[in-house]
Amino acid sequence: MIGRLNHVAIVVPDLDAAASLYRNTFGATVSAAKDQPAHGVTTVFVRLDNTAIELLHPLGADSPVAKFLERNPSGGVHHVCYEVDDIYAARDKLKADGMRVLGDGEPKIGAHDKPILFLHPKDTNGTLVELEQVSA
Numbered sequence: 001m002i003g004r005l006n007h008v009a010i011v012v013p014d015l016d017a018a019a020s021l022y023r024n025t026f027g028a029t030v031s032a033a034k035d036q037p038a039h040g041v042t043t044v045f046v047r048l049d050n051t052a053i054e055l056l057h058p059l060g061a062d063s064p065v066a067k068f069l070e071r072n073p074s075g076g077v078h079h080v081c082y083e084v085d086d087i088y089a090a091r092d093k094l095k096a097d098g099m100r101v102l103g104d105g106e107p108k109i110g111a112h113d114k115p116i117l118f119l120h121p122k123d124t125n126g127t128l129v130e131l132e133q134v135s136a
């Protein structure tokens, strides 16, 4: 079911500083920051040869990453994102296997304008897992 590693997400206390670290110190290709109000975050993507790093910072009062940043004030790895061909088939199989899908269980459109969903970290070895459908 899961395919490539689409991205590893890191919540950061200072998005500009983190983007500069990857762009200027690591010499990586770094996107501009983009507010994602529907998700309560601002994102910056670092393009690597084999995957991407998603830098995240809370956006708005109800950001789902705010408590994570409070718990980890220097930042930290927040989630991994695996690609799937069919997110609805994946969701239904995972739910049938007893996994909890976060939110209302319906995929939302993510940063790549593709459907995404999240699984409860307690069901995935304490690691928040995001699934992203590779086809539109």
Ligand SMILES: CC[C@H](C(=O)O)C(=O)SCCNC(=O)CCNC(=O)[C@H](O)C(C)(C)COP(=O)(O)OP(=O)(O)OC[C@H]1O[C@@H](n2cnc3c(N)ncnc32)[C@H](O)[C@@H]1OP(=O)(O)O
Binding pocket: 009, 036, 039, 041, 043, 054, 056, 064, 065, 067, 068, 077, 078, 079, 081, 102, 103, 109, 110, 111, 112, 116, 118, 120, 121, 122, 126, 127, 128, 130
């Ligand atoms: C723009 C879209 C973009 C994309 O790639 O397309 C994104 O990735 S959007 C990213 C931001 N959105 C989300 O993360 C949505 C899914 N996440 C959530 O709904 C929350 O973060 C949630 C429910 C996983 C945790 O929320 P919160 O921290 O407020 O809840 P609790 O404090 O009650 O935590 C419950 C329990 O889970 C542990 N926890 C929390 N976050 C993580 C994490 N990132 N990885 C692992 N474990 C996590 C937390 O420590 C609690 O455990 P406990 O043992 O009870 O202390």
Ligand SMILES: [Co+2]
Binding pocket: 007, 009, 054, 079, 081, 130
């Ligand atoms: Co993500």
